[in-house]
Amino acid sequence: MNFSGIAQFLKSYGWFVPLGIFLIPSAAQSQERAVTMKVVEVKQGAERASDAANAVVWLSPLDGSKPGRASEAAEGQSPQLVQRNKRFEPHILVVRVGTVVEFPNRDPFFHNIFSLYDGKRFDLGLYEAGTTRSVRFDRPGVSFLFCNIHAEMSAAVVAVDSPYFAISDHQGRLSIASVPDGRYELHVWYERGTAENLKSLTHVIEISESSRALPPLRVIENPDFTLAHKNKYGQEYIPPPNPGYVQP
DSSP: OOHHHHHHHHHHHHHHOOOOGGOOOOOHHHHHHHHHEEEEEEEEEEESSSSSOOEEEEEOOOOTTTOOTTTTTTBBBBBBOEETTTEEEEEEEEEEEEEEEEEEBSSSSSSSEEEEESSSOOOEEEETOOEEEEEEEEEEEEEEESSOTTOOOOOEEEEESSEEEEETTTTTTEEEOOOOOEEEEEEEEEEEEEEEHHHHEEEEEEETOOOBBOOOOEEBOTTTTTOOOTTSSSSSOOSSTTTTTEEE
């Protein structure tokens, strides 16, 4: 029996049931209300055709609009930043403020994850293979993460105070699902971008059924960008004792 049939059945017994209570938005309906756009990286004054992944865009509701549920909250499961093959997976994670992120160690050796710069400051200490630590990101901002043992490991967690956010794919495309009509302030963060350019991209937009495909966002690459960093003591990482030695 379909929903309409159920309503008719209950009505025959004197129950008045508005049909609308059975109408649960489907994934297709949510996608119809998505806001889409593309991020283009600009290098040395020219648009770059290469990878434009991991640009974060979020929309902050204006006019007193009340945001709904957080986009990353799926059945109560915490998002994860996995340590595997001396890498963080994913490299960039975007969450809503207040989210607990898990850091499972899937490598067969120790890690020591820390973030002592902007955003959330923490030090998880040494923890072994097969174990997990977690952190609540309770303030907006970008937290740059590193491992105190492996200099090649880096990641970032972007905590935003809005449920309307997305991260771009390798072609620079992104889609923010289930955005109600209204006025929003659009924000952009890009690891390789310049602070001045990213700030200039912040602007107010109006979302309606006829304006859900937004113009491209052009982010300017920072020519001085580097993933090089010091350990949690502010010192250089100790190199392997022998040139052929592979650090676990």
